[in-house]
Amino acid sequence: MTPFLDMSRISKRFGGVHALRNVDLTLQTGEVHCLVGENGSGKSTLIKIISGVQAPEPGGRISIAGQDYPHLNPVRSTHCGIQVIYQDLSLFPNLTVAENIAIGQHLGGVRRVDWAAMSVIALNAMAKVGAEFDPDTKVAELPIAGRQLVAICRALAADAKLIIMDEPTASLTRHEVDALIALVSELKRAGMCIVFVSHRLDEVLEIAERVTVLRDGVKVGTFDADTIDSRKLSHLMTGHAFDYDIHPYRLAAAPVVLELQGLGRDGDYEDVDLTLRAGEILGLTGLLGSGRTELALSLFGMNPPDRGVILLDGQPVSLASNAEAIRKGIAYVPEDRLTLGLILDQSITSNITLTVLGRLAGRLGLITAGTRNGHVTQWVSRLGIKVSDPENPVKTLSGGNQQRVVLAKWMATNPRVLILDSPTVGVDISAKDGIYDIIRQLADAGVAVLLISDEIPEVLYHSHRVLVMRHGRLTLDVPSSQTSEPALRQAVNA
Amino acid sequence: MPDSLKAPSVKAALARFRRSHEFWLLAVILVLCAGLGAANPQFLTMQNLFDLLTSYAFVGILALGLLVVLIAGGIDISFTATASVAQYVALVIANAYGANWFSLFAMAIGTGVALGAVNALFVQKLRIPSIIVSVATLNIFYGLLIFVTGGKYIYSLPDWFATGIFWFEFDWGPTSSYGVNLQILILGIGFLVTWLLLNRTNIGRQVYAMGGNPDAAQRLGFHTFRLNMLVYCYMGAMAGAASLVQAQLAQSVAPTVLVGKELDVVAAVVLGGASLAGGVGTVLGTFLGLALLAVLQNGLILLGVSSYWSPLFVGLVILISVSVTAWSQRERRARRVRA
Numbered sequence: 001m002t003p004f005l006d007m008s009r010i011s012k013r014f015g016g017v018h019a020l021r022n023v024d025l026t027l028q029t030g031e032v033h034c035l036v037g038e039n040g041s042g043k044s045t046l047i048k049i050i051s052g053v054q055a056p057e058p059g060g061r062i063s064i065a066g067q068d069y070p071h072l073n074p075v076r077s078t079h080c081g082i083q084v085i086y087q088d089l090s091l092f093p094n095l096t097v098a099e100n101i102a103i104g105q106h107l108g109g110v111r112r113v114d115w116a117a118m119s120v121i122a123l124n125a126m127a128k129v130g131a132e133f134d135p136d137t138k139v140a141e142l143p144i145a146g147r148q149l150v151a152i153c154r155a156l157a158a159d160a161k162l163i164i165m166d167e168p169t170a171s172l173t174r175h176e177v178d179a180l181i182a183l184v185s186e187l188k189r190a191g192m193c194i195v196f197v198s199h200r201l202d203e204v205l206e207i208a209e210r211v212t213v214l215r216d217g218v219k220v221g222t223f224d225a226d227t228i229d230s231r232k233l234s235h236l237m238t239g240h241a242f243d244y245d246i247h248p249y250r251l252a253a254a255p256v257v258l259e260l261q262g263l264g265r266d267g268d269y270e271d272v273d274l275t276l277r278a279g280e281i282l283g284l285t286g287l288l289g290s291g292r293t294e295l296a297l298s299l300f301g302m303n304p305p306d307r308g309v310i311l312l313d314g315q316p317v318s319l320a321s322n323a324e325a326i327r328k329g330i331a332y333v334p335e336d337r338l339t340l341g342l343i344l345d346q347s348i349t350s351n352i353t354l355t356v357l358g359r360l361a362g363r364l365g366l367i368t369a370g371t372r373n374g375h376v377t378q379w380v381s382r383l384g385i386k387v388s389d390p391e392n393p394v395k396t397l398s399g400g401n402q403q404r405v406v407l408a409k410w411m412a413t414n415p416r417v418l419i420l421d422s423p424t425v426g427v428d429i430s431a432k433d434g435i436y437d438i439i440r441q442l443a444d445a446g447v448a449v450l451l452i453s454d455e456i457p458e459v460l461y462h463s464h465r466v467l468v469m470r471h472g473r474l475t476l477d478v479p480s481s482q483t484s485e486p487a488l489r490q491a492v493n494a
Numbered sequence: 495m496p497d498s499l500k501a502p503s504v505k506a507a508l509a510r511f512r513r514s515h516e517f518w519l520l521a522v523i524l525v526l527c528a529g530l531g532a533a534n535p536q537f538l539t540m541q542n543l544f545d546l547l548t549s550y551a552f553v554g555i556l557a558l559g560l561l562v563v564l565i566a567g568g569i570d571i572s573f574t575a576t577a578s579v580a581q582y583v584a585l586v587i588a589n590a591y592g593a594n595w596f597s598l599f600a601m602a603i604g605t606g607v608a609l610g611a612v613n614a615l616f617v618q619k620l621r622i623p624s625i626i627v628s629v630a631t632l633n634i635f636y637g638l639l640i641f642v643t644g645g646k647y648i649y650s651l652p653d654w655f656a657t658g659i660f661w662f663e664f665d666w667g668p669t670s671s672y673g674v675n676l677q678i679l680i681l682g683i684g685f686l687v688t689w690l691l692l693n694r695t696n697i698g699r700q701v702y703a704m705g706g707n708p709d710a711a712q713r714l715g716f717h718t719f720r721l722n723m724l725v726y727c728y729m730g731a732m733a734g735a736a737s738l739v740q741a742q743l744a745q746s747v748a749p750t751v752l753v754g755k756e757l758d759v760v761a762a763v764v765l766g767g768a769s770l771a772g773g774v775g776t777v778l779g780t781f782l783g784l785a786l787l788a789v790l791q792n793g794l795i796l797l798g799v800s801s802y803w804s805p806l807f808v809g810l811v812i813l814i815s816v817s818v819t820a821w822s823q824r825e826r827r828a829r830r831v832r833a
Contacts, residue, residue, distance in 0.1 A: 094705065095702060107714070110695055110696065
């Protein structure tokens with residue numbers, strides 16, 4: 001059988017840098033293929049060459065359904081049935097679901113809009129994926145998972161034969177990921193080829209039949225998914241082995257810093273009792289919507305509880321605002337660092353000094369450039385943030401380094417309790433490792449850490465104790481050394 | 495197509511309209527009209543209605559052009575200067591060489607389109623924010639006009655232009671007769687063309703899409719340069735048409751009186767629900783925004799309130815209307831999060 005897409009000896013240079021070097025890739029009809037690699041490994045460049053946005057260096061060969069092309073362009077590639085769903089989904093929030101799905105009808109020269117035909121196209125595509133929302137709703141009113149379905153429908157409406165999904169699960173809950181995986185296998189049965197680009201290795205292995213690994217622009221290899229596991233995969237991606245051991249629990253003697261007694265808030269969580277000791281990393285996991293983020297916000301003074309007591313060093317406190325929480329030594333690193341944790345267009349310096357402006361100010365409330373730069377240099381070196389110039393905007397950094405800036409910003413406040421909500425989302429494996437190191441150092445220095453995460457291995461291997469939250473209640477509280485991945489998975493999903 | 499999906503859509507559409515900005519505007523206008531009608535019987539007369547349409551045609555036509563620019567995600571405030579230039583060019587040539595309705599409008603609209611293209615070039619090619627480009631071009635167009643003309647008014651207009659048109663004449667009551675004059679005709683054509691452009695052509699839908707997500711529009715293969723060109727030229731064309739409407743009403747060409755009226759136009763469009771962030775706005779909303787502005791200003795005069803108060807009330811109404819919309823949207827979002 002001829003493969004749907006067959007590329008060989010694909011290279012791409014930007015200036016003197018090889019983004020891709022002699023990469024071969026074969027995609028079969030009706031196959032789910034995963035593309036993995038760290039940031040800068042050449043994944044995005046490869047996708048751009050397939051979608052025709054960039055042309056490869058001469059000498060490569062691309063063949064689609066048996067037909068040879070020296071290179072593609074966006075129109076030709078769309079014509080061949082290649083559709084890319086970018087991480088931001090590229091939808092139009094101000095237009096209706098139907099118009100978004102059938103947006104291809106608007107292309108070309110001046111024409112009358114055939115609203116009835118567009119509606120038929122949209123409903124047909126929606127029927128294929130089993131989407132049930134009102135086609136006249138504005139996309140802005142849909143949740144993320146719904147928007148993703150709209151993006152998939154749009155690809156189907158454009159007669160897709162190959163759909164490339166870039167990080168499709170990054171902002172989905174576990175249930176939504178399951179639904180997406182089910183949909184992908186249905187599309188595959190209908191003869192569609194699907195390429196999945198993801199950082200989450202366990203998902204990659206769950207969904208893919210074959211996995212292609214890229215490292216530094218070179219293809220490491222293509223593997224059958226049932227012959228490898230996530231440990232081997234991360235080794236292939238980075239060239240390093242990351243083996244984590246469970247932290248032994250030896251903190252029973254440390255003083256309790258934070259204690260919750262019967263904390264409850266209507267509609268969010270109920271009867272929460274917990275203790276957090278100095279130097280302890282407490283992992284908190286649960287499905288999205290289980291109340292874990294709401295609880296964290298309550299501890300940061302942003303979602304006041306209705307009942308119960310919060311004790312800090314044994315003293316009851318009321319945290320009425322985040323300013324008060326910061327004053328009392330609590331820091332919170334939100335999940336969505338791009339919108340909540342960082343001011344992307346401002347410099348690294350501005351971001352790092354933001355939480356401590358009061359402390360850096362001298363007489364008259366003015367801050368000297370020297371004090372400011374000293375503070376920044378200290379944190380940049382302490383957290384190993386890779387910056388060419390601290391005056392560059394934060395958005396020029398990679399995901400891992402951005403997360404370090406967020407950490408620096410909060411660690412500068414000398415917190416006693418640090419709440420981390422999904423600190424490694426969208427960060428690649430080696431950068432993750434760096435962040436785990438920082439967390440461990442913090443704990444060793446006596447900070448009490450509450451680590452909230454979706455990823456069960458993350459809480460298991462990087463905390464001393466694990467809590468599971470379900471429907472607003474803590475259902476499990478166990479030292480990491482006395483549990484396992486399957487046990488936790490069951491507690492989360494049961 | 496499954497019937498279950500179609501049946502409730504009329505109900506859903508009605509429910510959606512009840513939640514919309516336009517619905518609230520309409521309600522406010524009706525209440526205001528009822529109140530003003532009760533307070534002064536002069537208000538709800540045919541005479542007053544035609545007077546209002548005639549005197550607000552200039553603002554209304556400009557508002558339609560600005561609506562399209564706002565939907566595309568830009569802004570243009572140079573249109574009063576564009577209109578002043580277009581008016582002067584068209585009527586000076588008409589006085590010197592003669593013209594008819596068609597060639598006169600062609601000259602004014604052509605001038606407007608050319609100046610709009612200047613805005614589009616700077617916005618699109620140099621990626622300068624449109625507010626800055628249009629503040630600059632407002633001053634440049636206006637400055638050149640004043641320099642060249644010395645700010646002189648023109649009072650002698652061609653006879654056929656000064657006479658204007660009066661179509662579909664009909665009698666109402668024993669003493670008065672009404673008809674469609676130039677102002678009402680051009681305003682009507684403006685609304686029709688803009689509505690067709692935005693809702694019935696794929697280009698209009700591309701404008702909405704580009705305003706909603708410019709990056710996605712580009713990835714999808716929309717020609718964003720051509721779209722922006724179209725949008726700013728459309729604004730220019732509307733400014734050209736509006737300038738003649740105004741000159742005919744004022745029976746003169748006055749290079750210095752138009753500049754300064756930009757904010758009335760912005761007020762009408764924003765009251766109508768268009769968003770400065772792009773992608774949002776409707777022709778119906780713009781009509782209602784214009785109507786609210788007209789009813790309010792006219793009502794205050796009929797109530798005998800000093801015209802010095804007018805800006806204060808207009809400002810208050812804009813602030814209240816925008817706040818109500820923002821507040822109801824926040825409520826709705828909060829309910830959704832809780833659900």
